[in-house]
Amino acid sequence: MSILLLWAAEKRLRVSRLPPGPTRWPIVGNLMQIGILPHKDMAHFCSSYGPLVYLRLGTVDAITTYDPAVVREILVRQDDLFASRPKLVSGFQLSYGGRGIAFAPMGPQWKRLRRTCVEHLLTARRFESFAGNRALEALHLMRDVREKACKGEIIEVSQVLGAFTMNNVTRMLLGRRYLGTDPAEAAELLSLTDQLSCLQGSFYPGDYLPLWRWLVDFFVGTEKKIREISRSLDGFLQRIIDEHRQAIEAKNQTDGGRGENSDFVDVLLSLQMDVREIKAIMLDIFEGGTDTSAVAIEWAMAEAIKNPKVLERAREELDRVVGPDRMVRESDLGDLNYLRCIVRETFRMHPPVPLLVPHESTQATELMGYDIPAKTRVFINAHALGRNKRVWGDDADEFQPERHLPAADGEKVEVLRKGELEILPFGAGKRRCPGVTGGMTLVLLALANLFHGFDWEALEEIDMEEAFGLVLRKAKPLRAMARPRLAPALFQ
């Protein structure tokens, strides 16, 4: 009896030391208080209850924050404890049972695959070796926009940017561009990656009510969709791997295999890895590298077109640094301070992954004086962090690249500062995005070229509403008219 009483008292004490949060309903907890824009709801909870909020989502303990001091505690001081991932239905099934990097729990397998990725694929040397491809894709992007502009067509910005980022990623990963070559293959790839990002990004109730999963699935059918898409994706990835194996064999016969490994799939095959791990890494890179960069560029363009003075200032800088007689080169990007401020401001206000990828604690711990149970899901609200008025002041909701200009002339603007947590587009700590250099270069390169090459005009008032997913898109895709500013010969 006394043991039971002690247990009940201890439990009450433990529960009372949870961070504050909204009142919970039976069974569903706070699940019904999360709407179609979860990052906004979570920011609202933080404004009402404090910088660290506890939520009970179905049967899952969860915390959320938009405060840099709490973020530091989670992603820096207690990074070891908070660097795991929850087992989400879509993340697990679409990564060959948690075999990739992005959705894998903390453990030896994640460590090995992340090391493979960082040491063999996303190295500075390999990234440099793709610089020629990036320049070619930038030229394709410019030609594509010019062709449409000359015909007087409206530019569907997300479409041209989607092709630019996808082709850059497939050139690195698979050794060739897909969009703009074989239309059937391109359509298949786009449809598969769209469905994948839709499933990975949704707030699926089955992840929070495991006992009721069958019922949830009966009504929404998500898991059937996941099984179908994973079958189609597997067929697509297997075809690519088979093509690569055949090409490697043919090469071995002609030059004894002495040739350089050219793309990521070649490298992964040369490491003799489990084929499911190779496929899971391929999916991580497709997902990690394409939509994230494309939405960042689209938000930056929407803000710049909406604020003509910003666009004007960016153009003045491009005219001064690059001039009207050539296209932008990657080597110019370091000299474009104002453009770098635009990208930094975009990452502040529109971080492409608004709640990062959810983290999970591996054991019980204390955080800011509160008790956090083991297996608590962590939502770092990068979106609200960048708009936190206590950090950024009363004009936090205004797009003002000037706020990042250095005090002294000649000082270079860093798009992201070392150790800073107030702007968090790529996360921090052990789970920080390993593709930062690639993502940032694609964003800067596309924006510099599009601002340098064209005058932009919106067709209607630009709507800045958001559509939530793993990646935060514009609810109404940006449509604009472009007028070439450079001589036709430069687009050849």
Ligand code: HEM
């Ligand atoms: C602007 C472009 C990009 C943005 C904004 C972005 C953002 C992110 C974010 C927020 C995370 C999760 C961090 C966390 O959980 O704390 C992440 C993880 C990841 N990203 Fe990126 N990313 C970008 C580009 C790329 C590129 C180009 C690649 C690869 C070529 C890539 C590969 C990955 C991978 C593999 C992970 C999983 C890391 C892990 O869980 O250990 N990303 N990214």
